[in-house]
Amino acid sequence: MAGLRRKLKVLLMFMMVNLFIFIVSRSGGPDKSEESKVLVPSKRFWSKLTPSQAFWNLQQQRLDFQGNPVLAYAYNNDSGNVDAIGPIPDWLNGTGPNSDPCQPDYSVTSHVADYNSLPVRLKDFLLYMRCRSYPLVVDQPDICRRTPGGESPYLLIAVKSLASHFDRRQAIRESWGRAGVLANKTVVTVFLLGNSTAVDHHPDLSEMLRYENARHRDILQWNYRDTFFNLTIKEVLFLDWMSTRCPGAQYIFKGDDDVFVNTLGVLDFLKGLSGSRAKDLFIGDVITNAGPHRDKKVKYFIPESLFLGVYPPYAGGGGYLFSGNLTGRLLWASRHVALYPIDDVYTGMCLRKLGLAPEKHKGFRTFGIEEKYRRNPCAYRSLLLVHSRTPQEMIQIWAWLNDTKLNCQ
CATH class of the missing domain: 3.90.550.50 (Spore Coat Polysaccharide Biosynthesis Protein SpsA; Chain A)
Structure with missing residues (x-):
């Protein structure tokens, strides 16, 4: 008799567990009517870009922006969306005074705060930094x-x-x-x-x-x-x-x-x-885990006005x-x-x-x-x-x- 009671008890528990799984699956499963809906973020997932104080980092920001269609769209969105960032700021356009990138860019003399005190080798690099084509x-x-x-x-x-x-x-x-x-x-x-x-x-x-x-x-x-x-x-x-x-x-x-x-x-x-x-x-x-040398006496000297951050491997x-x-x-x-x-x-x-x-x-x-x-x-x-x-x-x-x-x- 005791053995029969135990069997009935186990059977009852098994039925309750299955009933619970059935209820959860019916209430928690995805609604087929919503499966095809596209979830749109309620707020933008980008932040407004601010220019870096280091000249190289700033140039890289411009290149990254030019190669990023999502940000380009965000800055040019004229749909009236209140979350739109607005027009592209001048600093992101990166248009220099010379149309020929292989002509010296003298604007760097004012964009790099300590330009006049830099070694000659760095000055020369900065003046021609935009040029990538030589005969x-x-x-x-x-x-x-x-x-x-x-x-x-x-x-x-x-x-x-x-x-x-x-x-x-x-x-x-x-x-x-x-x-x-x-x-x-x-x-x-x-x-x-x-x-x-x-x-x-x-x-x-x-x-x-x-x-x-x-x-x-x-x-x-x-x-x-x-x-x-x-x-x-x-x-x-x-x-x-x-x-x-x-x-x-x-x-x-x-x-x-x-x-x-x-x-x-x-x-x-x-x-x-x-x-x-x-x-x-x-x-x-x-x-x-290396970074730029800040000592002017070192051959590899790079000032903070040029680069901020850690080098990649x-x-x-x-x-x-x-x-x-x-x-x-x-x-x-x-x-x-x-x-x-x-x-x-x-x-x-x-x-x-x-x-x-x-x-x-x-x-x-x-x-x-x-x-x-x-x-x-x-x-x-x-x-x-x-x-x-x-x-x-x-x-x-x-x-x-x-x-x-x-x-x-």
Whole structure:
């Protein structure tokens, strides 16, 4: 009898739970008549933009606004909506006094509060900050088709150099930047130069450059002032050149002319990549949580009047390796990011615009290695890049790595 009571009790509880679930589902389920309705916010979800006090941040605000159709609509909404923001303010229009962006913009002298006290290199950058197009005076239009079989290169090496650095370029040609077939992969090398002018007290080396280029046919030179703060221009111009002259390169190494690159190690690393990782590859010696130097004595000095905020993660400009698949996207991003006077930081900004971040690789040593390992051939076997090295050291290290008798067990 007691067992029957327990069974009835359990059955009753089971029926009550099911009844409760049925009632809740009927009362809480969506009304089919409302499923097709579009929910419209009762208030605007944007706030009125206010101009930044830092000049670069202000330029970026303008670019972000121009690329944001939602805000553009909000500022131009003439429908009578009381929540409409109103007409576009003058500061967002960003129309400068010169129609030609490559003419000096003297309005910056009044827009940057401490302009007169800035170093000359920063003044020059600010005056020409809007210009992104310079004549290409030395080109190699067919360099990526001069490979065996005429196929696109597997690895394109792009080296930032100065006109006077003949010895560095030659050492690279004879060592880690040697063009041709390496480890059964096609390698092409180009050197990126601007114009070393008399304004910066450089001697006229144009005749020697003409001879060098006729001999090696690997120099790209644009007619802009080749200074430290104009390295960003070199970055943008190279991406543009890549998109037309060498769009099929699978991978690109880009770095300075005073680094040593273990090209054999780079090719071995690339061989082991998975397809998904290779697509968005961007590796180097990544710096995070960094910000601008505020000390005028430092080469990288950036005043608060120019930039406010923290830098995105970026790979040190000594050298980094990325997928050719990224080239077009980086070029697009560069057109939506205001030029910044430090090139590796700027590339980090462009990656962030794409929703990407560089990947740190322990084989990139842009700050060098310990002194006790500098003369140890085996120390370079596991590294991909070391900074900095003289032309003689480049040739010596390359000979070590290619010595079949080298035993690093």
